[in-house]
Structures are given as C-alpha cells and as structure tokens.
Amino acid sequence: MPQAPNRNKEPSFRESVDMMFNRAVALMDLSPGLEEKIRVCNATYTVRFGVRLRGTIHTFTGYRSVHSEHMEPVKGGIRYAMGVNQDEVEALAALMTYKCALVEAPFGGAKGGLRIDPREWEEHELEQITRRFAYELAKRDLIHPSQNVPAPDMGTGEREMAWIADQYRRMNTTDINAAACVTGKPLNAGGIQGRVEATGRGVQYALQEFFRHEEDKKAAGLEGKLEGKRVIVQGLGNVGYHAAKFLRDEDGAIIIGIIERDGALFDEKGLDVEAVHKWIASHGGVTGYPDATYHADGAATLEAACDILIPAALEGVINMSNADRIKAPLIIEAANGPVTAGADEILRDKGCVIIPDLYANAGGVTVSYFEWVKNLSHIRFGRMQRRQEETRHQLVVDELERLDRYLGDAWTMTPTFKEKYLRGADELELVRSGLDDTMRIAYQSMREVWHSREDVRDLRTAAYLVAIGKVAASYRAKGL
Numbered sequence: 001m002p003q004a005p006n007r008n009k010e011p012s013f014r015e016s017v018d019m020m021f022n023r024a025v026a027l028m029d030l031s032p033g034l035e036e037k038i039r040v041c042n043a044t045y046t047v048r049f050g051v052r053l054r055g056t057i058h059t060f061t062g063y064r065s066v067h068s069e070h071m072e073p074v075k076g077g078i079r080y081a082m083g084v085n086q087d088e089v090e091a092l093a094a095l096m097t098y099k100c101a102l103v104e105a106p107f108g109g110a111k112g113g114l115r116i117d118p119r120e121w122e123e124h125e126l127e128q129i130t131r132r133f134a135y136e137l138a139k140r141d142l143i144h145p146s147q148n149v150p151a152p153d154m155g156t157g158e159r160e161m162a163w164i165a166d167q168y169r170r171m172n173t174t175d176i177n178a179a180a181c182v183t184g185k186p187l188n189a190g191g192i193q194g195r196v197e198a199t200g201r202g203v204q205y206a207l208q209e210f211f212r213h214e215e216d217k218k219a220a221g222l223e224g225k226l227e228g229k230r231v232i233v234q235g236l237g238n239v240g241y242h243a244a245k246f247l248r249d250e251d252g253a254i255i256i257g258i259i260e261r262d263g264a265l266f267d268e269k270g271l272d273v274e275a276v277h278k279w280i281a282s283h284g285g286v287t288g289y290p291d292a293t294y295h296a297d298g299a300a301t302l303e304a305a306c307d308i309l310i311p312a313a314l315e316g317v318i319n320m321s322n323a324d325r326i327k328a329p330l331i332i333e334a335a336n337g338p339v340t341a342g343a344d345e346i347l348r349d350k351g352c353v354i355i356p357d358l359y360a361n362a363g364g365v366t367v368s369y370f371e372w373v374k375n376l377s378h379i380r381f382g383r384m385q386r387r388q389e390e391t392r393h394q395l396v397v398d399e400l401e402r403l404d405r406y407l408g409d410a411w412t413m414t415p416t417f418k419e420k421y422l423r424g425a426d427e428l429e430l431v432r433s434g435l436d437d438t439m440r441i442a443y444q445s446m447r448e449v450w451h452s453r454e455d456v457r458d459l460r461t462a463a464y465l466v467a468i469g470k471v472a473a474s475y476r477a478k479g480l
C-alpha cells in the first residue's frame, strides 16, 4: 500500500490518488477490510482492436476501468490522448467514485481512454475508430444506460458522444433508454443545455462559494470579492476556456496569464479570453498573439504571482520539481490530478489553499447526471412547469400594476422587473440552478469538516473524508 510521499520520488498518478485516500482514511474509523475494498479498482478492461484506415490496419489500445460499483451505473469520461495508460485510467476512475459521492450524483466511478492523437486523424476516420471502440465496450456492457455511462473528457466532445450513442442504439434497437447510455451528447441527439460549459461553470460556482466565506479567504490570505482578482489559467480547452470566460465576463476577475502547449500569454491588465480562444482555434497555439507578452517557457508562468491559479490541463503539472516556486495563495484544480501528492504536501506547508479536483471539476458529471435523468424520463426539464409558473407570476405582476396605478408618482415598478419576473425558467436556467446548488452544498459539506476537525488541515482531506464516508455508508447499507 503506498505510504506518505517520499520527497525525492514522484509517485504515479494512481499512487498519488491512493496516498490522498490513505491520508483521509487514516482519520476515519473504517474497518480495514472496507477501507481496502473502497480503495482498490474493481476491474480494468483493456482492448486492442484493428481498424483498416489509409490502406493498412492500424491497431489501437483502449481501456475502460471500473473503480467502484457501490452504485450503478458507473460513470466517467472517455479520454483520447497518446499518454493514456492503465495507471492513469485507474486513477481517474477512482477520482470519479469520490467525485460522484461528494456531489451526490448516484453513480459509481469509471473512466475510459483510447491511446490516440485525435489531431492525426480525419473526422471520418475518427468516427470509424470511435464506433469500433464503442462496439468493443458495448458488447461487454461497458457502455450501458443502467451499468456504465461514459461522457466526454480530454480529446473528446459532443461529436464522439453522438457516435457512441448511435453505435449503442444500432446494437440495441429495442432499448427505449438507449439515449441514456452516454452523456455529453449534442442537444439534437438527446443532450442537455449547458453540458458543454458545465465543468467550467462549476469551477466558477466553486470560486463564488469560496469567496462567500471570510474564514476560507483568510486561510488563503485573500480578501474581498472575486472582482479584480488576478487569475492564471493553464489550458484553454473546454474547461479552462469556460472557467476563464465566466470569471472574467461575469465576476470581473482579471485573467493575467494563459498557458498553452506552445507557451504562455501574460498581461497584468488582463487578457481578452474570447480573442485568445479564437486565436488558438485558428493558429493552433498562442504563439504570435499580438496583444500580450509571450513567454516560450509556459510552465514558468505557473510560478508567476497571482491570486488564483487554475490548472485546467493535464495531471501532474504541479509536482515536486516546481511546487516550492508556486506563488498563488489559492489553487483550484479544474483538471483531474494537476497537483501530485508530493506537491500537495509542499504547498500545504506553505499555506497555499487548494480547492481539490474531486470537488472543483465535478460540474461536468453533475450536469451529466441531469442529462441522464432527462434521457430516462424522456422529457425536457421545465416542459410541464414553465407556462404554469408564468401564469402564476402574471397574477403578481397584475396586482403590482394595479398598485402602480393607484400610487401614481409615489411608487413605480422597476422597468426590467416585469420581464425578468414573468419569464418561467427554461432548461438552461434549471440546469444552472441545479449545478449552483450542487456546488454550494458540496463545498459547505467540505468546509464544515475542514473547520470543525483539528486533524483536518486542508480541503482535499476534508473532501475525501466526506466522499469516502458516503461510499462506506452505501456499502454498509448493502450489508458489506
């Protein structure tokens, strides 16, 4: 069993997750058998399949790992990247178990991966490869509405999810719940409003909630509001882009640094996230972007002074080799596993507050949960209530208008009130409301443990304590 981190040796991703788990269970009163049962990964399926492309057969390696089946279906994304391997997929599957437990999404944890560089293949080739991978998984029930429900992750998105859903449907023509076999689908293929932005939106809601608590800000040496806070984002992919955009446009944070594969952009006065995003889409990187200082050594920008650092790219980017030099007093882990267990110790000793991945990026799976429920109920959220809500609101507005006439100049209704109040919530508003509520409640459950227990010094340990407690309770309820 992995022990406390050895400061000379960087643990693997899975060892890192296990160490964080071990640190938390050491503070719990679980039977050793149950502890082991929760920690281990139940099963990892490896598949190698060939696809005839460009005149030859190419062999691909894929994985689907199931960490815990205390609740089913199990849930977790499918990642397309060259670095995919069993250790990584298992670490990510374990994180999914704890993540789902923490935000009360009724799933066990899973993760999948395909070792492929998606940029090397044409769209029709990627479709063939994805359909074949989906076929291999679906025929073993590793894609299934009630057993195993994938979602997007790094290198995959709505397009791949639509192919997977269609492949499953072809193989299960009479399954009325087929659409619920995968989440993160496009809207016209059974998806839900707000899923694409969900993880970034969740990061925003997490920070908003953090900034509501004076004690927590004080722990990081911060004060005031999110407005004006200097933020550095690593990775302007789906998660980093949405988080940066919402924090800048809606909360008034200043995005002073954006780190990408080919370097970093820096501007103390603030970067235009939308413009940088467009530049990356058309130029393949940040190099050459005209309105900022460019640093070829992107990783060095992680160490620049700022108020909030948002690693939203790969795992292990903050490790024992650079943790000492990180200046951010607050790190929010938008990516999975960006801080290794070793770096976590170093940062904690320095007084840095880390909002951990299993909480910070749970917005994605939370909205996936809403999508899955929508698919199973076969009805869009808000379809029944919206007009009824509007009719009831109209009654109030009619009365207020009467009062307005009666009081003359003494009182008038705020001009925008009527329009805002009358409108019943649509699906997007309901999704955002459900996500905001989830992020607030989960944060409060973590901070309560953080502040009430002397032996809990950080939010990560608190998050694991809450999550493991829930998984353990569900195993006990099963009689284990």
Ligand code: GLU
Binding pocket: 075, 076, 077, 078, 149, 150, 151, 152, 153, 154, 183, 336, 361, 362, 364, 365, 366, 368
């Ligand atoms: N891949 C995402 C994650 O790591 C989303 C998983 C899901 O929606 O099931 O949380």
